[in-house]
Amino acid sequence: MRYSRGATETKIRLEESQPLMSESVASTSRDDIFLLPLASTPPPSTVNRFVGFFDTMMFRCCWNFLRRRRSLHSRTIRVGHGPILGSARSFPPNTVCNQKYNVFTFVPLGFVLTVTLIREAMDDFVRFLRDRELNSEKYEKLTPQGIDYISSSNIKVGDLIIIQKDKRVPADVVFLRTTEKSGASFIRTDQLDGETDWKLRIAVPVTQNLTLDQDIFDLNLEIYAEKPQKDIHDFVGTFKDGSLNVENVLWANTVLASGRVVGVVVYTGRETRSVMNTTLPESKVGLLDIEVNNLTKILFLFVVVLASVMVAMKGLDKNWYRYLMRFILLFSYIIPISLRVNLDMAKLFYSWQIGRDHHIKDTVVRSSTIPEELGRISFLLSDKTGTLTMNEMRFKKIHLGTVAFSSDAFEDVSRHVLSAYGGKLGRHSFSSKLQTAVEAIALCHNVTPTEENGQISYQAASPDEVALVRWTEQVGVRLAQRDLTSMQLQLSNGQTKSFQILHLFPFTSETKRMGIIIKDETSDEISLLMKGADTVMAGMVQYNDWLEEECSNMAREGLRTLVVAKKVLTIEQLTDFEKHYHQAKMTVIDRSEHMAAVLRRLETDLQLICLTGVEDRLQEQVTTSLELLRNAGIKIWMLTGDKLETAICIAKSSGLFSKTDNVHVFGQVQTRIDAHNELNALRRKNDVALVLSGSALNVCLQYYEAEVAELICGCTAVVCCRCSPEQKAQLVNLLRKYRSPLRVAAVGDGGNDVSMIQAAHAGIGIDAHEGKQASLAADFSIPQFAHICRLLLVHGRYCYKRSCSLSQFVMHRGLIISIMQAIFSCVFYFASVSLYQGLLMVAYSTVYTMLPVFSLVVDRDVTALNALTYPELYKELGKGRSLSYKTFCIWILISIYQGSAIMYGALLVFDSDFIHIVSISFTALIVTELIMVALTIHTWHWAMLLAQALSLSLYAGSLLLLDNFFDRQFVTTWIFLSKTTAITAVSCFPLYIIKALRRRFSPPSYAKEADDSTSGYWIFVHRIFTFGCYFPTGNCQRSFANNTLCTRCFFLVIIVTAVGMYMVRSGTLQGALVTGQKIAGVHALRHARHILAVVCGLGMGVMAALFLIINVIADFWGPGTVGLPATVPHVSDRFTVKLLPNDQYFPITYSMSACMLTLCHVFWTVLFWDGCHKRGTTSTWWMGICFAVLSHYAMSALSFGNRTKYQIAVICMQGSIVLTNGVISFLVMGVTWPILKQKTKLAFCRLPCIKDWRSESTAVPTFRTENSASDRSNPCHICT
Template sequence: MIFFLPWSLSRSCCECLVHTCRRKKELKVRTVWLGHPEKCEEKYPKNAIKNQKYNIVTFVPGVLYQQFKFFLNLYFLVVACSQFVPSLKIGYLYTYWAPLGFVLAVTMVREAVDEVRRCRRDKEMNSQLYSKLTVRGKVQVKSSDIQITMKSKQTGLMYDLCPQEDCDPPIHESLSIENTLWASTVVASGTVIGVVIYTGKEMRSVLNTSQSKNKVGLLDLELNRLTKALFLAQVVLSVVMVTLQGFLGPWFRNLFRFVVLFSYIIPISLRVNLDMGKSAYGWMIMKDENIPGTVVRTSTIPEELGRLVYLLTDKTGTLTQNEMVFKRLHLGTVSYGMDTMDEIQSHIIQSYAQPPAPKVRKSVSSRIHEAVKAIALCHNVTPVYESCVNGASTEPESTEADQDFSDDNRTYQASSPDDVALVRWTESVGLTLVNRDLTSLQLKTPAGHILTYYILQIFPFTSESKRMGIIVREEATGDITFYMKGADVAMASIVQYNDWLEEECGNMAREGLRTLVVAKKSLTEEQYQDFESRYNQAKLSIHDRALKVAAVVESLEREMELLCLTGVEDQLQADVRPTLELLRNAGIKIWMLTGDKLETATCIAKSSHLVSRNQDIHVFKPVSNRGEAHLELNAFRRKHDCALVISGDSLEVCLRYYEHEFVELACQCPAVVCCRCSPTQKAQIVRLLQQHTDNRTCAIGDGGNDVSMIQAADCGIGIEGKAVFSSIFYFASVPLYQGFLMVGYATIYTMFPVFSLVLDQDVKPEMALLYPELYKDLTKGRSLSFKTFLIWVLISVYQGGILMYGALVLFDQEFVHVVAISFTALILTELLMVALTVRTWHWLMVVAELISLGCYLASLAFLNEYFDLSFITTWVFLWKVCVITLVSCLPLYIIKYLKRKFSPPSYSKLSS
């Protein structure tokens, strides 16, 4: 109890203190006074990034807490502290504190290096101009290609409604959430003026991010358990020794003295080699030529990559490139694919070459014209020209003829890659978006004429409405048209009755296409004026403004004319198919978590080979209550070896009523696809796998909606830019025994050979990629199981007995000679045992063995109190050491040879 009670009590107190310090501040209404700083007494956080774990004051206490919350490190500390008690002291203090100090020094240096890297990244980001922004500050952004906010802790800006400082003031209406410029927003064109309302840690993106946890590797947890087992064995041995004495005298004190004497059963060098080995693994990952640019943010868990069972991945930008390509246009009676786009282009040229003639029944040409025009107008895309990007912006008063609308220097910017793909497609068929500002859009026809459309209203896309709309007035005719596009689930109830939309949406989704429904509604001047009046009145409301505005907009979204259905393909990442097959063959279960619709997610799972070709797929039917969930789970239970596809809504119902049953069934599936999944649900799924299984999880993503999932997983991988799957990480598990002599054996004589085992490979990297099934052996954890642990304990007992009693009983009676023979044989045995575990020799391993042997031989000249130099230089000493070493190691080499001969491991079969 002396070891466990302070440990558990201190850990509970520290965790309670941490929880109290991390308690979120209560949110309240914020009032920003412009031009009256004296009216605002509240202090606001600086607009600075801070990703550091510690500061100057908390670094040492924080690192010590993270180290001593594990039994292994706490054990060494208690043993060292026991030497301050005179009745328990059995040696010099430095023999206990020097190894512990070395271990802590290595750990602190490693943590300091990681902390300095984080500090440099923060300093680099905080040196940007935006770090000077403060709440109540007024900001003007001119450039067309400036990213206002960067990374995760950035500034929110409130837009004025006029694009220039000298423009006429707009109608006096109350500002709403739509007037807020959030983080990671790009100003595509024009000039905006805003007021800073939130900075630093009060940013929405920061508040939506959960507190990152200190991740602990499975190897550390397993070693912690094995350390407790060794400590228990140590206590049992101490009790046996006291029992043999007959509990005479101060037996309780003797019991603790025996515990201290047996403390070397748990080698302190183990901690040193592990920490340095992890740092070496992290360095090798960053230097891998096959994955250039990889950065290891945390050097304490690189070995986790060799123990993964569940890989949870995002779809867009991770499995796919997030580069959309227009693939299909469906008008209800006719469908156009990539091979028939020339027909659409000819229809567009024809429709603009001759004046439109009113017809009772619309022709195919007119329907194509209306559909393409709607797609070219209903979006949030802004064309940006090279002259503007380089800083030479066009003057507001420049005429239309003076502007350079050439195709060579035009690029499109938008918040949605789908919109960019649609606008690029309209350009390819002849109708080009050439200019856009807050009040108008300009389209160029195939004949080169410029058509101007005035923007009357815009209804942005939201995750709740799943659609966007725009009301425009054509300059030439004065016609007012309301265009809208969105997901089929949102548009089905808005458009006029049709018998083809649902079926074609399903067909496109099964092809892996992202679908959008496009519709329009013509408005008279009176209808629009009535709508505008009601809309402005709703926006001026103080109470329930959002509900009133939504009600007014919904009154316009009725009986809209269905124009077309578009299909856009999100292209797969390079080499994603062979990579996923490789991971699946390695025994890693892959779960795809995406916000896309069910059909699209299912098709991507098939095309990316997340689900193998001959594998069945069970689509979990939509459920809304406990009874439906029970029936569907029973139906799913009868399936065997099939992939699961489930929506976020159904998942929420199942987890509410049948959490354990659902997770148990899902974990038996070779692959799982969760569609319409929110960022919160992604993190929840990771935590469920951790709670209900003992396996390690890895999350990989590229966007802000993946941050919570990555933080929750045991191993998180973030992709920057257009990075792709390119490699599988694998690590071979490595099996890891008084004065200055004690310190030297633990930290000098045997450290280099054991540390050099980080270079060991059971098979070559090419062989591991060719036979990914070898990875399954690592995930089973057999290299560090209790069985393996007991085998090494028995080996240690055998070798310890041979070394000690061989020198004491068989050869010599003088104590100084016994020490020389036994300790020299011990060093040689240790070096030979390291060689016994090596599978693939590296030249640095040989150097490490020679350095260790050289250090020991050199130290003999300075350790006169332990060794008789005249005896060491005799042939008697040499042959006795060789005989003892041979007896202690030869049987193990014979057993290893026989095992490889008659029961070889899988990797050795492939190597041969």
């Protein structure tokens, strides 16, 4: 909108006339140009119609607003030569400017977008560098002419490439040749499936037997490969007249661990298994972000409603939509466009802070967008093996049906095995049976011994197999050598037994068993050895009456059980099996099903050999961690693929089931009726810990999904055994569906936990023995389960509370200035004119307030120790009260009140220039924001103090430098400071009182556990506020001596108090009180705070007395200043004052006031600190604080009467206040009434007889009594 300046009367000076503003506005032909009315002296009748404060005020504001800082001056112009020298001024340029916006208008939005774009660009640039490094990696390509070197990005399907040891496989290749004599090589697949164990890969026999690598081209071979798919555990292909499976393929992004390999490329680029399995998980959005988005939508609606109301009040016309858009733009600061940047930067800081926490070393934040989710977890779903347990298997027990051997009897096993191999016993003796069992365990596995640096280690896909092989070595049967076709066992008596490996059937999660067909080279016996889960093996072995019972017994002991069986094969059975098995391997369609069917015909009528038990120990501090999480209100579910008995045993030993829980085990559920009955039985119980199987869960969810969600969410703990990875994710989705908005976290360490981790709101992966797949797929990675407590209870709390405070202040920052804009527009006839222009609006949300508001990210409402000591505090976070619609409405009301107080206060106290309104209101706005941040802080940090000081310094410099927006002469006066202080006090002090009362009568839960370190802060705030309130009480003058000395003393008081607050906050005194360390000169440690209070109070009292004396000195230089009325008539002589009738006692009365003020500060500090120290321990702790504050202001009020005729009465009242405070302070410090009465009469005559500090009941001086020996030997000369 454009305004044209009104004309002025030529004969009447505008400053000398009474300017008024007509309410009528004239419209020109351009509907967006309005002429403000002329300023003139209206006739008396018009004056009578417009008499009133607001009319006069509005005209003065509009007129000064239009001319900005430029006043209209007369000028003398020489025709053709411009203004005469001496009258030349800075006249405005003769340009037309109808622009509403300038470059500064778009700086905030540009800053927001720039920060976001830079962050994304940096992340993407790092990805680009990593991709370029991988694509430029050099490999050897085998050609008929020799070897060429090509980069990884130039590899094509059909190329023969050579891969060296410890090199990354660049594409999916078929394994043709290796330099290893066994014809097999190991690969590491941790970057593909997360498993750290080496995998064995076998070269194609046709090409492995060639002499040279170039001989491959002479074979003219063709390879058939199935179409690309995701399954990394299956591959179907053919090679000449042989078959290819997953053991003949090296997947991309695996690492060759042994030998040198030649392979042919079959899949490249996005068709490789690695890329096809790299599906981007669902982007997770935190609940706090959702809540902030909802509040932002409300704020946007509020902007539209407020703009519509302003347009309606202005009056509707044909151009209403233009005014609507103008008001929307004026109130657009309500929409917190900078909130997203602040939250993103805060989340990066949270991630950095979590990563550098030395209490949870090696913790990695892989998703920096949801750290606040850690503070609102209600359900924690955990894997068992490797998560709650260490996944370090130890062989603990072997059962042969009639006898069992535990770890303390393994020496007996060694003797039996040795005697059996010695041939001294019969075939059917007990030692022979035990030797058969040990030998079967030593042969039925997929373990390969490797030697590195002279040490032998075992490589296997499962830690269970390694535990079994190590146990056989312990009892005298060691695995000495193994390759693709043979295996050797080294016996304890020095003998070596060799076996041929005919067929190997690896373990899979579907079959839950593994088998091997071997031939004993000594006896030519062919045997099929099998081991697997009891649920699978029970249907394959011959009838027995002990397997099921012993499996249950071992499970109750917390052992992982495996059933070992054997079947002796004839040559005919082996030949028939090999024939059909080869035919199944050559099929392309459904090859796995055909091979499994052939194998099942062989896996019948097995002889049960033994039952093994392996222990998986609990991780460190699992029991205490689960107890902390339960006390924090988090419900913990354990999801495992292990058997029911083992799961229950681990749940009890780990503390997942408490002693008071009623454990309810779901029975066999196969039909809808079974599910209905079990759910009804569960409904009738209280304090239930539920145990169910995966099969029962499927049936229940099929028919009663909602009921299941309701019932199991009410259980204290849930254990789901025999649970598949899909079912784990299904349970997470069930909670997300029926218990929204409660947050769900999932923690696991294996590849089977990835789906559960990715489905949860917060996925936590443990970097453990099973591999890194879960850790890489998770949002947060920790080295052990015990770290989850600090991650949730401490960092989760901090992240959520800090982000809530940050969000609220960013919203408050935009609301308060928009409320001021709305009031400004309402006062001036709903004009769509901006209150603050250009640079001020940009600097308001960036330079002046960004640092203090952002410093809230280092705030702590409780210490980390208290957060872990009182886990119940975590329950409050799940309710979301820190950022809710209730708190949102409260902050809106606060913004409305403060914006109204600042704006109306500025309009009421301004003089004549509109620029004074800008200066006063904008300064009060900035100071109000800084004070509000300070009032919100729970624990001060050096970064907060730095942010407050830096922002205040920058704004103070702006007041002096930005003369286009501020009147430099005005802002350097005490009038400006007094008016700004008064407005700020009105806007902040009521909120301070409300907060203090609310903390007293309805304190938050964390305040009950807070330490005493904040008491010094409140004294600091109290002193500053009291000192600040002195300024508007008197008519402050521009006296050099007064201003300089007062300012120096003011900052000196602040510095001294801040140092004292830091000493208390640093914990030195608190540490002495808690640990029993002694402070020099103080014997009664529990009264050390009184000593510190006396010292601090004495320092502040001296400062106050000095300030009072400065007032007296300053009074001789000019009218009275702070604490003194300005009504004293002064004579012309600068150094003399005309005294009032009673002013002859003026030096005496003020000297007495100074002394009493010093003593009062000592007593006030003792009372104040004692009340803060007793907070939460007694219901009357607040009385001492209130008495100290009230008496403080009473003394201040009475000081104004020292220059009146009532000065004697004032001195008496001040003395009574000092005496009352002194008595109460001494009682607080431990002096009893009898002692006080007895010593009072001696206090003035026995001052030299003060003894040392009391060591028992108090920390105040102890006086000598008249009956003491020291008194008789050394009598006081005053008494005598």
